[in-house]
Amino acid sequence: KSILYVVATPIGNLQDITLRALEILRSADAIAAEDTRNTTRLLNHFAIGAKLIAVHEHNEYQSATRLIEMLQSGKSVALVSDAGTPAVSDPGAYLVAKVREAGLRVVPIPGANAAITAFSAAGIIAPHFLFYGFLPHTASERKRELAALKAMPHTLVFYESPHRILASMADLREVLGGTRTVTIARELTKIFETIHTCTLEEALEWLEADSNQQKGEFVLLVSGAEVAKEEGIGEEAQRILQLLLAEMP
């Protein structure tokens, strides 16, 4: 009691809900949802009747106060978003912060997440990645952000919507260069799931060749910057190189 459960829900295939998530959604006194219609569909599928409260980016402040009062009166609340793990590129972080600030317990119920799902099936051997999430909507801001990420040696993980996939892909190619590898993970866990790897040079053409490939939801995994070989030369080697260069005609 008096616990805020942060409950991950599926990113497409409803079978991906966990047993623990179902148990919490059944037993919680209220479910705080990003979009109550969306969550109603999920709850109906599992025959769960529950009291829903809308918590989205436009009412996060007011709803946090109300939910904290509920928690303080001994009730339990389950927080869900439209898909995947709440507070990851989703509303919910503000509520979680306020609940923690109020000294109340927050319990995560882990489950699906689009970035991790894409990463698991991409076959990327490099161990480190940087989760970026959504790039800005305007081209100039997007290019500025990408320029700031250009030197990172880690795989870059982006979320993208069908409205901006072509524009973002063009900007990735322009700012990061065509030789990097991109894995395009689309509609994960759904009927038209596609996981395609190519270079940034090839990616735009691949997307444009089939308009179906531009539909749905995307995770993009872009390989990091190549670490310059010269940086690997030790100080002693540098010294010898300088000596040799000085001797050259």
Ligand code: SAM
């Ligand atoms: N909280 C979610 C999570 O844990 O992954 C992310 C929510 S964010 C508002 C929605 C974005 O996640 C989509 O635009 C897309 O980039 C990505 N996404 C969600 N579901 C996906 C799926 N089934 N396949 C590919 N990408 C998906």
